Amino acid sequence: xxxxxxxxxxxxxxxxxxxxxxxxxxxxxxxxxxxxxxxxxxxxxxxxxxxxxxxxxxxxxxxxxxxxxxxxxxxxxxxxxxxxxxxxxxxxxxxxxxxxxxxxxxxxxxxxxxxxxxxxxxxxxxxxxxxxxxxxxxxxxxxxxxxxxxxxxxxxxxxxxxxxxxxxxxxxxxx
Numbered sequence: 524x525x526x527x528x529x530x531x532x533x534x535x536x537x538x539x540x541x542x543x544x545x546x547x548x549x550x551x552x553x554x555x556x557x558x559x560x561x562x563x564x565x566x567x568x569x570x571x572x573x574x575x576x577x578x579x580x581x582x583x584x585x586x587x588x589x590x591x592x593x594x595x596x597x598x599x600x601x602x603x604x605x606x607x608x609x610x611x612x613x614x615x616x617x618x619x620x621x622x623x624x625x626x627x628x629x630x631x632x633x634x635x636x637x638x639x640x641x642x643x644x645x646x647x648x649x650x651x652x653x654x655x656x657x658x659x660x661x662x663x664x665x666x667x668x669x670x671x672x673x674x675x676x677x678x679x680x681x682x683x684x685x686x687x688x689x690x691x692x693x694x695x696x697x698x
Contacts, residue, residue: 543568546606553605554579557598561586564620564628576614577602582629584619624658627698634665644671648681662686 547568555563562582569576579598581587588595599615602608620626630651637647648665655663662684670676687693 550577550602550606553602554598557601558587559632562620562623562629562632564626567618574612574614575608576616578616578618580618580620580626582620582623582626584617587617622658624655625660625698630655634667638667644679645681648679652681652683656683660684 547566550568551566554566557563558579558581561584564580564582566580567578569578579587586594587598589597595615595617599613602613602615603610620629623629634647634651637650638644642650644667648667651665652663663682664686665681666678667681668676668678671679687696
């Protein structure tokens, strides 16, 4: 009933895809908690024959590097220990996000800090919305949910400009 070994080959490919996705999710969560104050904006992972290259996207790259690259070396050893890489098996690079206003993750961190500082929700959201639109975006939507003022939780949406919301185009082009 079929060529032997094909089902096991497909199974191992499925496991590899799932394990790669889990590694990406765990690494993204780890880096977002470690680099929250440096405006962490995302990560890219590239497998090479010699090592795993990880590119960290942030708006303040200098803070990610630390003094003489010390923070970057600390992050490298933390990632090697946490995920079981051999020494020298991980190479970290940094990439500066040039358009901070067009990076959703950076704006999310900015909104978080504004709300933690006690700025009213509407004012913080409209400030983010204005900054994004001035940066050249065609449209933007900010959704804040939870206990905003009273005990009861609710969600507020703030929109400006043209925004795709349905279909494949929304999947392809929205950040």
